[in-house]
Amino acid sequence: MTVHVMTGNDAAATAAKLARVQVVAAYPITPQSPVVENLSKWVEQGELPAEFVAVESEHSALTVCIGASTVGARAFTATSANGLAYMTEQVWWAAGARLPIVMCVANRAMAAPWNVLNDQQDSMSVRDAGWVQLYCRDNQEILDTTVQAFRIAERLNVPVMVCYDGFLLSHTMMPVDVPDAEVADAFLPPRTAPLQVVDVNNPRNVGPVTLADPRADADGTLQPGYMEFRAMHHGALLEALEVVPDVDRAWETATGRGWGGLVCEYLLDDAEIVLVAAGSLVTQLTLVAEALRAEGVRAGVLGIRCYRPFPVAALRERLAGRALALVFDKALSYGYQGPIAEDLKAALYAAPDAPAVYGAICGLGGRDVSPGQLAAATRAALGDLAAGVTDRAPVWINLAEGSMR
Amino acid sequence: MNQKISMSRPSVGEAGRTGDWRSSRPVMRAELCLAAKAGKVTCQLCWLYCPDACITQGMPPEIELEYCKGCGICAEECPAHAIEMVPERAHGVCEMPGGAAR
Amino acid sequence: MTCVTELPTTEHLLSGNRACAGCGIGIGLRAITKALDGRMVLVNPASCLTVLGGMYPLASLDIPWINVAFPSTAAAAAGVRAGLRAMGREGEMTVLAMAGDGGTADIGIQALSGAAERDDDFIYVCYDNEAYMNTGTQRSGSTPHGAKTTTTWTGKRENPKDVLAIMEAHRIGYVASTSAAFPTDVYDKMVTARDRRGLRYLHMNTPCPSGWSFDPKDSVRLGKLAVETGLVVLFEIADGVFRLTGRSAALAKSGKPRTPVAEYLASQGRFRGMSEADVAEVQAWIDERWGRYVARNAGD
Numbered sequence: 138m139t140v141h142v143m144t145g146n147d148a149a150a151t152a153a154k155l156a157r158v159q160v161v162a163a164y165p166i167t168p169q170s171p172v173v174e175n176l177s178k179w180v181e182q183g184e185l186p187a188e189f190v191a192v193e194s195e196h197s198a199l200t201v202c203i204g205a206s207t208v209g210a211r212a213f214t215a216t217s218a219n220g221l222a223y224m225t226e227q228v229w230w231a232a233g234a235r236l237p238i239v240m241c242v243a244n245r246a247m248a249a250p251w252n253v254l255n256d257q258q259d260s261m262s263v264r265d266a267g268w269v270q271l272y273c274r275d276n277q278e279i280l281d282t283t284v285q286a287f288r289i290a291e292r293l294n295v296p297v298m299v300c301y302d303g304f305l306l307s308h309t310m311m312p313v314d315v316p317d318a319e320v321a322d323a324f325l326p327p328r329t330a331p332l333q334v335v336d337v338n339n340p341r342n343v344g345p346v347t348l349a350d351p352r353a354d355a356d357g358t359l360q361p362g363y364m365e366f367r368a369m370h371h372g373a374l375l376e377a378l379e380v381v382p383d384v385d386r387a388w389e390t391a392t393g394r395g396w397g398g399l400v401c402e403y404l405l406d407d408a409e410i411v412l413v414a415a416g417s418l419v420t421q422l423t424l425v426a427e428a429l430r431a432e433g434v435r436a437g438v439l440g441i442r443c444y445r446p447f448p449v450a451a452l453r454e455r456l457a458g459r460a461l462a463l464v465f466d467k468a469l470s471y472g473y474q475g476p477i478a479e480d481l482k483a484a485l486y487a488a489p490d491a492p493a494v495y496g497a498i499c500g501l502g503g504r505d506v507s508p509g510q511l512a513a514a515t516r517a518a519l520g521d522l523a524a525g526v527t528d529r530a531p532v533w534i535n536l537a538e539g540s541m542r
Numbered sequence: 543m544n545q546k547i548s549m550s551r552p553s554v555g556e557a558g559r560t561g562d563w564r565s566s567r568p569v570m571r572a573e574l575c576l577a578a579k580a581g582k583v584t585c586q587l588c589w590l591y592c593p594d595a596c597i598t599q600g601m602p603p604e605i606e607l608e609y610c611k612g613c614g615i616c617a618e619e620c621p622a623h624a625i626e627m628v629p630e631r632a633h634g635v636c637e638m639p640g641g642a643a644r
Numbered sequence: 645m646t647c648v649t650e651l652p653t654t655e656h657l658l659s660g661n662r663a664c665a666g667c668g669i670g671i672g673l674r675a676i677t678k679a680l681d682g683r684m685v686l687v688n689p690a691s692c693l694t695v696l697g698g699m700y701p702l703a704s705l706d707i708p709w710i711n712v713a714f715p716s717t718a719a720a721a722a723g724v725r726a727g728l729r730a731m732g733r734e735g736e737m738t739v740l741a742m743a744g745d746g747g748t749a750d751i752g753i754q755a756l757s758g759a760a761e762r763d764d765d766f767i768y769v770c771y772d773n774e775a776y777m778n779t780g781t782q783r784s785g786s787t788p789h790g791a792k793t794t795t796t797w798t799g800k801r802e803n804p805k806d807v808l809a810i811m812e813a814h815r816i817g818y819v820a821s822t823s824a825a826f827p828t829d830v831y832d833k834m835v836t837a838r839d840r841r842g843l844r845y846l847h848m849n850t851p852c853p854s855g856w857s858f859d860p861k862d863s864v865r866l867g868k869l870a871v872e873t874g875l876v877v878l879f880e881i882a883d884g885v886f887r888l889t890g891r892s893a894a895l896a897k898s899g900k901p902r903t904p905v906a907e908y909l910a911s912q913g914r915f916r917g918m919s920e921a922d923v924a925e926v927q928a929w930i931d932e933r934w935g936r937y938v939a940r941n942a943g944d
């Protein structure tokens with residue numbers, strides 16, 4: 138183990154190298170580009186024995202991973218924002234085909250208008266595609282989670298998206314412990330045979346037209362229809378609720394670092410007010426909780442590490458008996474509310490002893506969000522709570538007066 | 543149902559007995575077939591052009607009627623006009639596997 | 645040139661498949677799979693070929709086959725190739741991407757261009773049935789001038805995109821034009837392609853009875869007629885050297901007049917009602933192109 142000072146993008150690339158990825162597909166987009174630049178360099182210098190395919194688009198980047206993963210290779214790519222949107226067809230394809238691809242997403246705002254800075258609208262917009270989605274708080278977690286992601290993906294035969302905030306993490310230098318290759322190898326053995334059979338001596342047609350209803354094979358045995366395959370896929374995502382924490386524990390055993398599995402918490406034990414978010418905002422919220430505690434407010438933090446599958450049981454358990462969960466979303470379902478707030482409300486519906494849930498929208502397109510603003514928003518929420526408000530529309534933090542008209 | 547992903551195995555007759563699609567059937571008249579007349583595997587254009595791999599090389603080539611869709615390319619392309627497309631109604635019945643008729 | 649009785653008799657396309665009666669794809673695909681002796685993986689996007697391939701859990705070809713998204717064919721083939729190489733399995737099979745004209749000339753051209761620029765190591769076959777036949781005969785970039793489709797009700801006004809020229813412009817090692825009506829030509833070009841490396845591109849004219857509106861018995865006859873007129877020209881460009889092949893080479897050598905395209909156009913419902921001026925325009929387009937091909941012909 139060696140400590141290096143590196144950016145989040147470097148951490149992601151280093152993790153892919155530690156995972157001994159066999160095929161890397163790359164297309165540049167800010168703020169992700171340094172991930173694939175690093176990998177390109179290592180492949181060219183012979184440090185990483187992998188196939189590096191410099192494709193002509195993000196659609197092709199994920200497609201190359203799909204092709205390579207189908208024949209059993211460990212495949213990796215990374216993207217951001219419009220790049221992720223452009224490959225959305227393949228985001229669904231990779232998941233539906235049950236391919237254990239790992240993709241890092243350096244979270245960035247969606248155009249139009251152009252904006253290269255951070256929010257989480259991009260990855261939140263593909264939350265329904267059937268990938269495991271993990272959000273990271275700092276660069277160490279990016280490295281650790283990206284290595285873990287391969288083990289999760291290959292165990293479940295579903296792709297894993299490792300999300301981290303663009304610029305805030307992707308371009309910020311932090312000390313990162315890099316495990317020795319032997320440690321990573323012991324944690325992540327080579328990929329076993331894929332579900333897909335591509336063999337001239339045992340020819341199969343992978344991913345053909347699949348009917349609504351089950352259909353008999355040549356032996357007369359009924360085989361699944363489209364809906365059965367979708368149910369199996371859903372089952373694999375639900376199984377991730379066990380596998381993600383298991384893998385995180387195994388990593389902790391190997392390296393001494395665990396990240397909480399599905400969720401992470403800070404000062405939560407006696408907290409009445411729980412601040413909820415995903416990504417680097419969680420780190421910021423720990424400062425807010427400390428500041429509020431200094432004022433006598435019993436505040437704590439609950440970070441969503443695994444956003445898909447949504448950790449309903451873990452959230453219910455940790456939020457039971459609290460007075461308020463205040464969710465800070467860096468994304469929005471336009472005309473409705475922030476995605477995490479929306480999901481948390483649904484998760485807590487009919488749960489015994491559930492807190493009130495308020496939402497707040499912040500940080501869109503890189504809009505600065507300071508601990509002071511987050512604390513102020515929390516104080517305002519406490520005022521609403523004291524006034525008996527049980528539900529309310531999301532408030533927008535650090536928004537110019539009169540914009541919502 | 544033991545499959546985790548949609549992945550097919552090869553099988554003839556994926557679309558069923560496609561011979562049922564046919565309105566006319568190719569009838570080989572061996573006495574005109576170049577290969578049959580020459581007594582060796584020559585010509586075989588009917589085999590070459592069959593889109594459905596329903597024809598086996600031979601003297602004359604053999605046509606598998608269970609799956610022949612009746613496109614008529616073999617008859618059209620036969621240089622000796624040895625294959626005639628005969629309307630199915632002229633046969634009265636379509637044979638079913640096992641000898642049943644309908 | 646391989647003669648008919650020298651072709652392998654092993655069939656990889658299975659009878660009783662879902663293709664329309666008289667579909668040219670089956671004719672061409674039999675020759676293609678024979679040339680590769682089944683040692684291949686077929687990478688195929690949404691297209692008529694997908695339908696021919698069959699619905700789960702039954703498949704109509706006894707070769708490895710991977711279904712991929714419509715725009716992604718060439719990138720998927722590149723990924724399969726990269727994956728096989730990374731796994732040390734590159735010697736096991738040829739990677740064959742096979743898409744229709746819409747999947748090639750239109751939605752797939754970006755990925756194809758990228759793969760060609762990288763000279764990725766696989767064979768790409770465009771089976772050109774000259775419209776989006778699988779979705780109900782909408783016009784594609786490869787639909788010929790004058791053809792009625794369900795999005796050109798009075799006939800397409802534009803000439804088809806010259807994908808062969810586009811591929812040649814990428815300076816890949818092997819580009820060939822062939823026709824499903826000439827299975828031995830398809831076979832020979834596939835064998836040539838099989839034994840080369842890098843991206844190899846074959847464009848296969850593929851008659852379509854339903855989309856072109858003709859009797860299924862005429863699939864081969866019309867495919868041949870297209871070559872007789874010079875509308876479809878059989879050629880190959882190997883390492884930059886252009887050569888007419890087969891019937892097109894014979895036509896050029898004979899110096900005899902080609903069959904007027906009017907005869908070809910009159911044989912199909914899709915061209916019904918074309919004005920004489922439009923027919924003349926197509927004829928002039930063919931003549932100009934034929935002249936260029938003959939001038940380039942470095943063969944005998």
